[in-house]
Structure formats: C-alpha cells, structure tokens
Amino acid sequence: MKNSYCKNQIILFNYFSLGLILFISSCSSWTVPAKYSGDWVSGKIVVTVRTSPKFMKFNFISDTAIFTLKINNDKTVSGKIGNAAFVNGKLHKNYGSGIDYTIECRAIGKIYDKDPVEKKEVEIWLLTMKSNDSLEAELRLVENFSGFPMAGIMFKRLKK
Numbered sequence: 001m002k003n004s005y006c007k008n009q010i011i012l013f014n015y016f017s018l019g020l021i022l023f024i025s026s027c028s029s030w031t032v033p034a035k036y037s038g039d040w041v042s043g044k045i046v047v048t049v050r051t052s053p054k055f056m057k058f059n060f061i062s063d064t065a066i067f068t069l070k071i072n073n074d075k076t077v078s079g080k081i082g083n084a085a086f087v088n089g090k091l092h093k094n095y096g097s098g099i100d101y102t103i104e105c106r107a108i109g110k111i112y113d114k115d116p117v118e119k120k121e122v123e124i125w126l127l128t129m130k131s132n133d134s135l136e137a138e139l140r141l142v143e144n145f146s147g148f149p150m151a152g153i154m155f156k157r158l159k160k
Contacts, residue, residue, distance in 0.1 A: 030093050032073050035132045036101065040079075040155035042067040047082065047151040049115050050141060063112040067139075067153055069103070069124070077103045081122070081139065082115075084108035094125075101126040122150070133157045 044064040051059040065082025077089035090104040103124040110118065121143040127136040135155040141148040 032071065032075055032091060035129060036091075036126070036135070037071050037073050039158040040067075040069040040071070040135060041158055042153050042155050045151050045153050047111055047139065049111065049117055049120070049150065050148050051116055059116070061114060061116055063114055065111050065151075067124075067155065069155065071103075077105075079105075081105070081108060082111035083113070084111050098128055099125045100128050124153070 044066055046062055047065045048060050048062045051061070067079065067081055069077060069079040071077050071091060075091045077091050078087045079085070079089070086105040086108050089106065092102045092104060094100060094102050103126065105122045105124065107119045107121055120141055123140050123142050125138045125140055127138070129135055133156060135157070137153040137155060138149055139151040139153060141150055
C-alpha cells in the first residue's frame with residue numbers, strides 16, 4: 001500500500017512539473033503582432049507626476065508632453081515621454097484585464113521642465129487595439145508597487 005502511494009505521488013509530481021514547465025515556456029513564446037510593431041506618436045497629452053509622500057500627502061504636478069514609441073519585432077521598445085528618452089524597453093504580453101501588452105521603460109528622467117522627480121520607474125500599458133492606425137495606452141508610475149496612472153495616451157501610427 002505504501003509503495004503505490006509513493007508511486008502515485010511521484011507521478012503527480014511529474015505531471016505537475018511538466019505542466020509548470022509547459023506553462024512557463026508558453027508565456028514567453030509569442031511574437032509581436034505586425035499591427036503593433038512600428039513607429040507611433042501622440043499629440044500633446046497631460047501628464048501628472050506624483051512626488052514622494054510628505055507626512056502621508058502627495059504633491060501632483062501636471063504639464064503636457066508628446067510621446068513617441070518604436071516597437072520592434074524582437075520585443076524591444078524605444079521612445080520618448082516628453083523630454084525623457086528610453087532605450088531597450090521591453091514589451092511584455094499581458095494575459096487578461098483589457099491590457100494586451102506592457103512596455104517596461106525602466107527609469108526615465110524628467111518628463112517636462114517643471115517635473116520635480118529626477119528619476120522614475122514607468123510602464124506604458126497598451127490597451128486592446130481597435131484600429132491598426134491608432135493605439136490607446138496608459139502611462140503608469142510603477143515604483144514601490146504603486147501603479148499610479150500618470151496619463152491616458154492615444155497613439156497614431158507614423159506612415160512610412
């Protein structure tokens with residue numbers, strides 16, 4: 001009786017391990033859809049920067065900025081968020097929640113002249129695309145697990 005129990009546990013563990021390996025490998029094996037790759041630009045967008053809390057209060061500063069993106073087929077992204085440029089950003093597939101992809105921009109500098117925060121970790125969340133020539137997105141501050149929404153963005157594809 002004891003041997004069959006151990007064999008069953010080993011078989012279950014092997015199936016679990018195989019399932020986990022298949023799940024993890026399926027999460028990374030995707031290609032960038034052609035409709036997302038290319039050059040994108042926004043109009044002037046209001047961007048709100050949130051400062052660190054002082055006695056449990058945040059300060060919010062807003063101004064306008066233009067966004068540019070270059071989404072490559074190898075899942076790298078570069079661009080500008082106002083005055084702040086980023087290179088070697090990473091495009092990640094998001095599973096569920098109406099956000100199809102996220103762009104990990106990493107640390108960027110000041111977005112506009114009166115931006116009080118020298119460096120900030122941001123992501124651009126790409127919503128489900130409704131047209132091949134326009135792309136709706138959100139800019140999010142993601143330091144300290146915040147996910148603070150900084151701007152809603154409407155990108156237009158740049159024609160070649």
